[in-house]
Amino acid sequence: MLDHDTIRSFIKVAECSSFSKAAELLHKTPAAISYRIKTLEDDVGTQLFLRTTRSVSLTPAGVHLLEQCRMWLSWLDSVPNELRQITDGIERQVNIVVNNLLYDEDTCAGLLSYLHQKFPFTQFQVSCQIYMGVWDNLLYGDCQMAIGATGSESLSNNIQILPLGGVEWVFVVAPIHPLAKGPEVLTEEMLRGYPAINIEDTSKNLTKRIAWLLPGQKEIKVPDLGSKLKCHLNGLGVGFLPRKLCQPYLNSGQLITKTIQNSRHPSQLSLAWNNEKDGQIVHHIVSLFKSDNPIIHGFLQNVTPGATKRHA
Template sequence: MLDHDTIRSFIKVAECSSFSKAAELLHKTPAAISYRIKTLEDDVGTQLFLRTTRSVSLTPAGLHLLDQCRMWLSWLDSVPNELRQITDGIERQVNIVVNNLLYNNESCAALLCYLHQKFPFTQFQVSCQIYMGVWDNLLYGDCQLAIGATGSESLSNNINILSLGDVEWIFVMSPNHPLAKGADTLTEEMMRPYPAINVEDTSKNLTKRVAWLLPGQKEIKVPDLDSKLQCHLNGLGVGFLPRKLCQPYLDSGQLITKNIQNSRQPSQLSLAWNNEKDGQIVQHIVSLFETNDPLIKGFLDLITPGSAKSKV
């Protein structure tokens, strides 16, 4: 009923609004095209075109079939290449999860453009998660590779690890914040009256990481690191931010730093991938990180320079 030639004929008539023009473009006779479309309408039991002496237009059913046929034709045309890709060990779908700390719009777009050009028949999907949410997507979701998994040790035997380095943290606030004019070292009693700005862990299955928060202190949760930074710049609250993210604002005086009794330790981050789901594409992405390819440098903007890499 809907063989390759019938689909092409139907689409061409719909696009040209003419049997004769479609026939000319397809190098067939108008009678052959008309017969094929009439046979299709008989097979589906529905009129697909409204015909007048001057024009041909689609019925509502015809409009629906046109959308479907375009998808089918695209799929039929891509099948040979997709099958060769599967035979060559190239993944049909690659899902990547990126830690909110390392997510970079420009680098993400550049990587996707590169991957699409190199592997045009693979579907790519990128998501952004926070703290243990990265591991959650890798262990319990459908992601094959994570950029910025927390820690330098694998949580599963089937997950390989490549250490990326550390993100250093610094306690900051706006120079207009009430605590800004006080002592250089702040006590819990001094900080407790003021909100802590935090980004919530997105893990659903693993134990969520507890953000910096004092007992009895108000917490304001925001969805991402950029929102947290803006809250600090506006003097809404206090808390830790990556040192490299803050440095331009510290230099300009838009943020200041204070010492506190219990500083936050650096966060170790890693590239992690499932060795039971990896194929040529995942391995290719891993090699980009192993060789410090310029394509991925934007993901490492907040990583301390010179951090040693190790592979597990």
């Protein structure tokens, strides 16, 4: 009913709004094209084209079938390449989760463009998660790779890791914040009266972590690192930010550093991948990190190599 030639004939008639024009482009006679389309309509039991002496147009059923035929034809054309890809050990689907601390839009777009050109028949999906949500997606989701899994040790025997370095933290307030004029070392009593700006852990199965919050202190939760930075710049609250992220604002005076009694140690982050789900593409991405390829540098702009290895 819907063989390869019939699909091509139907699509061409729909695009040309003409049996004769479609026949010319397909190097067939108008009668052959007309017969093929009439046979298709008889087989599906509904009219696909409205015919007049001057024009041919699709019925609503024909519009729907056109959408499906274009997808089928695309799939049929790609099948040989997909099969060769599977034989060569190249994944059909690669899902990557990126830690919010490392996520960079330009770097992500650049990496996806590079991978699409090198592996054109693979589907790619990238998600952004917070804290233990990265491990959660790697252990319990369908991700094969994590950029920025917390810690320097694997949480599973089937997960391999490559340490990337640590995110160094600095406690900051805006110059307009009341604590900006306080003593250099702030006590917990001084801090407790002002909101802590935090990003909520996105883990669903593993225990969630709270970055920094004092007992009895108000917490304001924001969705990502960019929002947290803006809140600090606006003087809304207090808390820690990656040193490399906020250094330009420290240099310009838009943020100032303060010392608190319990400082936050660097957060060790790693590249992690599932060795039971990996293939050529996952191994290729690992090689980009191992060789310090410039294409992945944007993911590491908040990371200091060799920083103290301690979890966030």
